[in-house]
Amino acid sequence: MKIYNSLTRQKEDLTPLESGHFKIYVCGPTVYDFFHIGNARPFIVYDTLRRYLLWLGNQVTYVQNFTDIDDKVIIRANKEGITSKELAETMIGEYFHDADALNIMRASIHPRATESIDDIVRIVKILVDKGHAYVTDDGVYFSIDTFPSYGKLSGHNLDDLIAGASERVSDTENKRNPLDFAVWKFKKEGEPFWPSPWGDGRPGWHIECSAMSLANLGETIDIHAGGVDLTFPHHENEIAQSEAATGKPFVRYWMHNGFVNINYEKMSKSGGNFFTVRDLAERYPYHILRFFILQAHYRMPINFSDELLDATVTSWKRITSSVDHLAFVAKTAPKEATKSEEEQALQDAVTTCRYNWKNAMDDDLNTADAIAALFELVRAANTAASSGDVSAPALLEARDTLIELFGVLGASPSDTKEAACLLRLWRLWKQEPRLKACDYSRADAIRDGIGEGLLKSKIPPGRTGTAPLTRMDDPLYDCSISTFAWVGGAVFELCIRTKLAGDKTQARSPPWRQNLSARRMSGADGALLNDGAFDLTASERNLLQQALNFL
């Protein structure tokens, strides 16, 4: 595959130094707060890269650090009256809570700065011994004048940088060059510290990543990744320190992802315009956030708004409903290949999809294009499923392809929560004898009655019969009764309305809505879903009972 290398500013063939084994380092979070959707982008993007490399059959050693000692951590901890360590511990736990939910694989190693002090000191010592670093009265500084290629990653001209730095940076007295940066900061009152040959203190930010990369992955690694804002000075400094210390190339491919913007401006905590993933998860499922991020190429900036996430919810449903539908139709489809035109078309679509998907992923991880390829298969599969002349194996192959390839993106369309929740309600309703006796007029009356009687405020003007029945595990949805219908059996349907759709009240049928139609058309009875034991939560049972009281 090809990857855009920030160092050379062009796409290059991505080959590991050690055949079949990629060594990747991703700059991890500074653990002083919940991370926001902008912070999440690199985690999601590089996790996807990792999944793809694994899918291709490679081994991947993936390191993502926690910066658990830093000005921000110290300030926040002091403010809350706890130790830096306590704050970091808590926030690392919160990181995993969100990251796991975003389906971000745990790194092979999650090193922490405070647990890497020995490695850091060792490198600082090498730098001092080699004359690349010098001691002042407030710390140990790296001397960029001893590293001639400084600026090669960011493309900055040294003179310009110095000019800029001189204007802004006031504490230059101790430094030989205004661009020199601290690799070790001597302790200050109220700050945690560790011993070093030059005095007690704590590591500078940049040296942490260098040390953790060198210690865990070796002197030369394949990929080092992070947000574009880290290019300078963070990554530039990492190169200088690491290469000055080892004398070897530090990183072979540098990858930088674009920002998540709000109103076309960078999302940042200092700017105050940010949404934490935790807050967003109250309104959107985690997999929607992940899918949203992957819909754009990773190097492009993406704008962020509820409106865009709403569109993502709708498009994601197109995928999940197709996947569910295929499984259902396959149950009654011919067992043997039909040799029909439709069957051939579907098989071709699967082949085309795989080809286009891989090409897209190979081209600098173009997930946007890869997703487009998958949508084309969704369309072809829906067409095939509705033709009635495609065999079960062919339908299931299409379904498996979708699940597999979306799975590589870390967003699996099977086994989603909304499907599971609706399944449970479907099973319960199916058992309700009173429902079997309704006719349309009665059903509509019931529907309206529920709407008016139960939850007036939720009924949008001009619509009848939507009433939240239960709140499901997935916080995105209110489950609403939309319609009760009777067609030669107990047939009724649910209508999902996303809370976020607000007044638009875009009603979306659950994935198995198509199951109902198919069942009706084929005349087959029951057996739509496996009737096994099921449990309702107390609140589900309660709300359902309220609804049934109107029958």
Add this chain to the structure above:
RNA sequence: GGCACCAUAGCCAAGUGGUAAGGCAGAGGUCUGCAAAACCUCUAUUCUCCGGUUCAAAUCCGGAUGGUGCCUCCA
């Protein structure tokens, strides 16, 4: 001021020399108690603008305009 990046439909977004993917929204149709879903059709003769190179440009070059980021902690 210096250095980068970006500009594609109502919205989002691929496409980097061969005649505009995909999603959302919208319109018409098929199907259907109504509705929804699904499927079909339509929705940018044109890619911010102006020049240039080429048989051929959204794509390459030059310029203009607009936007963003970095140069200070930042994903």
